[in-house]
Amino acid sequence: MSPRKSVAxxxxxxxxxxxxxxEIASMEGLEGLTIGRLATDLGMSKAGVIGHFGTKETxxxxxxxEAADVFTREVPERVHDVPAGLARLRAMCEAWxxxxxxxxxxxxxxxxxxATEFDDRGGPVRDxxxxxxxxxxxxxxxxxxxxxxxxxxxxxxxxxxxxxxxxGIMLALNHFLQLQGDPAAPQRAxxxxxxxxxx
Amino acid sequence: MSPRKSVAxxxxxxxxxxxxxxEIASMEGLEGLTIGRLATDLGMSKAGVIGHFGTKETxxxxxxxEAADVFTREVPERVHDVPAGLARLRAMCEAWxxxxxxxxxxxxxxxxxxATEFDDRGGPVRDxxxxxxxxxxxxxxxxxxxxxxxxxxxxxxxxxxxxxxxxGIMLALNHFLQLQGDPAAPQRAxxxxxxxxxx
DNA sequence: TTAGCTTCCGAACGATCGGTTGCTATATTC
DNA sequence: GAATATAGCAACCGATCGTTCGGAAGCTAA
Numbered sequence: 186m187s188p189r190k191s192v193a194x195x196x197x198x199x200x201x202x203x204x205x206x207x208e209i210a211s212m213e214g215l216e217g218l219t220i221g222r223l224a225t226d227l228g229m230s231k232a233g234v235i236g237h238f239g240t241k242e243t244x245x246x247x248x249x250x251e252a253a254d255v256f257t258r259e260v261p262e263r264v265h266d267v268p269a270g271l272a273r274l275r276a277m278c279e280a281w282x283x284x285x286x287x288x289x290x291x292x293x294x295x296x297x298x299x300a301t302e303f304d305d306r307g308g309p310v311r312d313x314x315x316x317x318x319x320x321x322x323x324x325x326x327x328x329x330x331x332x333x334x335x336x337x338x339x340x341x342x343x344x345x346x347x348x349x350x351x352x353g354i355m356l357a358l359n360h361f362l363q364l365q366g367d368p369a370a371p372q373r374a375x376x377x378x379x380x381x382x383x384x
Numbered sequence: 385m386s387p388r389k390s391v392a393x394x395x396x397x398x399x400x401x402x403x404x405x406x407e408i409a410s411m412e413g414l415e416g417l418t419i420g421r422l423a424t425d426l427g428m429s430k431a432g433v434i435g436h437f438g439t440k441e442t443x444x445x446x447x448x449x450e451a452a453d454v455f456t457r458e459v460p461e462r463v464h465d466v467p468a469g470l471a472r473l474r475a476m477c478e479a480w481x482x483x484x485x486x487x488x489x490x491x492x493x494x495x496x497x498x499a500t501e502f503d504d505r506g507g508p509v510r511d512x513x514x515x516x517x518x519x520x521x522x523x524x525x526x527x528x529x530x531x532x533x534x535x536x537x538x539x540x541x542x543x544x545x546x547x548x549x550x551x552g553i554m555l556a557l558n559h560f561l562q563l564q565g566d567p568a569a570p571q572r573a574x575x576x577x578x579x580x581x582x583x
Numbered sequence: 584t585t586a587g588c589t590t591c592c593g594a595a596c597g598a599t600c601g602g603t604t605g606c607t608a609t610a611t612t613c
Numbered sequence: 614g615a616a617t618a619t620a621g622c623a624a625c626c627g628a629t630c631g632t633t634c635g636g637a638a639g640c641t642a643a
Contacts, residue, residue: 195620212504217415220601232603233621241601292504301500304562305411305491315563349556349572356559357552363503364514373548394590419631431633432591440631 199237201227206248207255211292214302215245215310242310249313252295259284261324271337271382274328278351278378285358286371293363297356322348338382350381398436400426405447406454410491413501414444414509441509448512451494458483460523470536470581473527477550477577484557485570492562496555521547537581549580 205226210218220241224231238244264276285294292298296318303311325348332338338347354377361370404425409417419440423430437443463475484493491497495517502510524547531537537546553576560569 198620214413214415214501216413219599221599230622231601232623235602236620239602298500300559300563301497302413304559318563343575345568346572346575349560349569350552350576352559353549353552353554353556353576355552356555357548360499360503360551360555361548364499364517369544370548373545376542376545377549377552397590418629420629429592430631431593434632435589435591438632 202234202237202244203247203251206244207251207295208291210245210248211252211290211295211298213292215248215299216302218245218248220244242308245310246313249299249310249317252290252299253317255289256284256296256321259289261321269328269331270335271328271332274325274332275378275382277325277328278354278382279375281355282358282371282374282378285355285362285374294355294359297359322352325351347381351378354378354381401433401436401443402446402450405443406450406494407490409444409447410451410489410494410497412491414447414498415501417444417447419443441507444509445512448498448509448516451489451498452516454488455483455495455520458488460520468527468530469534470527470531473524473531474577474581476524476527477553477581478574480554481557481570481573481577484554484561484573493554493558496558521551524550546580550577553577553580 202223206218206223209222209226220231220235224234227234235241235244238247260280261277263280264273267273267276296314299314300318303314326344329338329342329344329347333340333342333344354374358370358374361367361373401422405417405422408421408425419430419434423433426433434440434443437446459479460476462479463472466472466475495513498513499517502513525543528537528541528543528546532539532541532543553573557569557573560566560572
């Protein structure tokens with residue numbers, strides 16, 4: 186029925202699929218994201234959806250990539266001009282909190298959900314999630330180390346421990362926001378951040 | 385084919401189903417827990433499995449209950465004789481860390497997985513998970529409050545904030561253990577606990 | 584011994600899963 | 614303007630999903 190679209194339109198269709206896929210996956214999980222559901226939501230056939238990717242796993246990887254793009258746009262890119270070191274580390278965390286607080290994705294933090302969903306399995310999707318998570322934590326570690334070397338954080342700071350605590354604060358924020366709907370959670374996250382990184 | 389079993393055997397069959405169901409659910413999630421898979425694993429028919437519960441949702445609720453029993457047995461019951469207040473709070477957290485460290489369930493903390501899986505939906509399963517999570521956090525809050533009133537923790541301690549931080553430590557522990565396989569994670573968790581609750 | 588209750592099985596139900604195939608209609612290329 | 618490439622559709626595939634049904638088998642109470 187539907188004819189071939191122009192190159193621009195084709196790219197747009199692909200983006201529509203991935204965007205909607207990311208919304209669904211953030212709510213129902215990457216496995217709960219089904220081709221049929223996606224086709225219905227977008228008003229197209231299953232073949233039209235899967236034709237862009239070939240395989241559901243490839244589609245999942247595209248969604249993971251898109252989630253990474255959204256996160257990058259919403260968090261690290263917003264603090265790109267903040268001076269490196271403690272100031273940048275603080276800004277990264279504040280942007281992180283604001284990102285979760287704003288409910289950019291309807292299902293909360295995509296990576297939290299995807300990580301707990303895939304942490305037991307193998308395969309490229311799990312590897313992609315673990316890799317992106319590791320990259321972000323490495324960025325945090327780099328700024329923390331700069332802050333230590335610059336004397337902005339105590340010289341005996343255990344950087345790995347600090348990143349562990351930061352991740353915990355954000356996981357808790359997602360947990361209290363999504364499961365308990367606790368509106369005080371962002372306040373709590375910011376207070377814990379202040380205790381770790383100073384005022 | 386299989387005839388009626390004695391009452392004791394019947395209960396045992398039901399327990400076998402729920403026990404295996406909990407193992408599967410901790411790895412694949414509560415939705416990934418499938419009646420067909422369960423039947424295959426236990427060497428029985430799908431009808432034989434679902435006959436004990438009537439509905440998949442009822443089965444899921446039974447699995448959630450079983451997970452709560454396991455957690456209760458492995459954590460709060462082990463510290464029942466520790467004096468109330470700070471000592472008990474510390475013991476609860478240590479038992480919590482040990483529980484995650486020991487990999488009691490193959491898929492890590494069942495409640496972490498189930499909470500992130502169901503936090504966007506409605507229904508009785510989500511309510512059960514949220515309720516059990518709330519009860520455990522209330523127990524933590526009670527002991528924290530006793531510690532404050534007894535002068536074991538600073539008088540200006542924000543108990544809600546403390547519980548928030550404790551939950552974050554455990555979520556991070558599960559995250560680093562399951563996704564990154566980081567063997568240093570329990571050490572990190574204990575160190576963060578010491579910082580919050582003293583030596 | 585018999586009647587009833589219950590567990591479990593085999594088989595089937597409609598729905599949905601991921602994926603394939605053949606086709607049409609158009610955008611692009613020559 | 615003709616040839617080619619391709620986006621998307623309708624229809625279908627085998628597998629699996631949760632669930633239902635009738636009956637076989639044996640425990641239990643009469």
